[in-house]
Amino acid sequence: MNYKPIVYSCSGCSSAAQMANYLAIQLDRSGYAEMSCIVGVGGNVKKLVHTAKSGRKLIAIDGCPLACSRACLQNHNLSPDLYIQLTEYGVRKKQGVDYDPLEADQILEQLQTQLTESSLINEQSKNTFTFQNN
Template sequence: MKKNDLPLVYSCSGCSSAAQTANQVAIKMDREKIAEMSCIAGVGGDVKPLVRTAKSGRDIIAIDGCPLACCKSCLARHDVQPKHHFDLSKFDVPKHLGEDPDPQLVQNAYNQILEDIK
């Protein structure tokens, strides 16, 4: 499959353990060629090439660490709706400031997301 045929994946990447869980899931999806990760900060910051990518018509997977849904909101600023949106708090991923993500919770969230997008 060509890279442009893959869905795009965007993730929260804030400072909490939940945000970094979302980021690690997205990175894993990118590295395993499930999706191509792009930069949500660039979309939220109106960086033209990154907004063009988001608006390219490819399927989008948005992964937020918590119900604040920053990732989904950055896309919505440009009238982009993800095909799939995940809030990791619904997968029992806790949000702790100043803590690294639990590797088992990263794997669990990854597995659930893969199951849901199939």
Template structure:
């Protein structure tokens, strides 16, 4: 499914822990369902010009951090970008566990919460307002 160009951009943690992979899974599902367009936070951190342009495009940003290290939020902040909506998954009961897979039931609950937030308080690029023109004094 193609994502509408005014939908939010979603960035997620995608480290090796169960919490990181849960965040990544949720972001992928938001992308696949057309709720948001996933972009690459590693590319933002790596100063990749095309990915920085996307991050600075003015589209709303959803940030999904798997743990209290808040790598996604910090990576964006390094470039002067603040997410419009930030989820720190520990606040939703997600535990960070090494060498374990994430709980799919917990992932479904987090996904439902993010989708519900987007339904009830949608993030979308503000419509461009026509600029007022001053009358010419000819």
């Protein structure tokens, strides 16, 4: 059984949205969470909705106050156990430019610390970490 929380992210066209996607990918690759597809949840893809409703802890990362990933979960009566909106971390939403990779890595470090210290990660999932320095 997989004990890792599931992470979903916005992946829209703004710099903040792409940072949200980057953060979710990094949480997946470093073993803190397992990334799944929020578009599949929003599009009612049966297998992906089943994964979201599996009882595992849920993390949602949105780039801006539109909160698209959280809205997709709420459409299935699901609420993330941890919700991150990057504007609350001072991230500015910009069109036509990339996000700042240094800013993204600073936020990633904060999220990893928050997850390590939280109840979202239980002993079974802690044993599956493959910590990486980014």
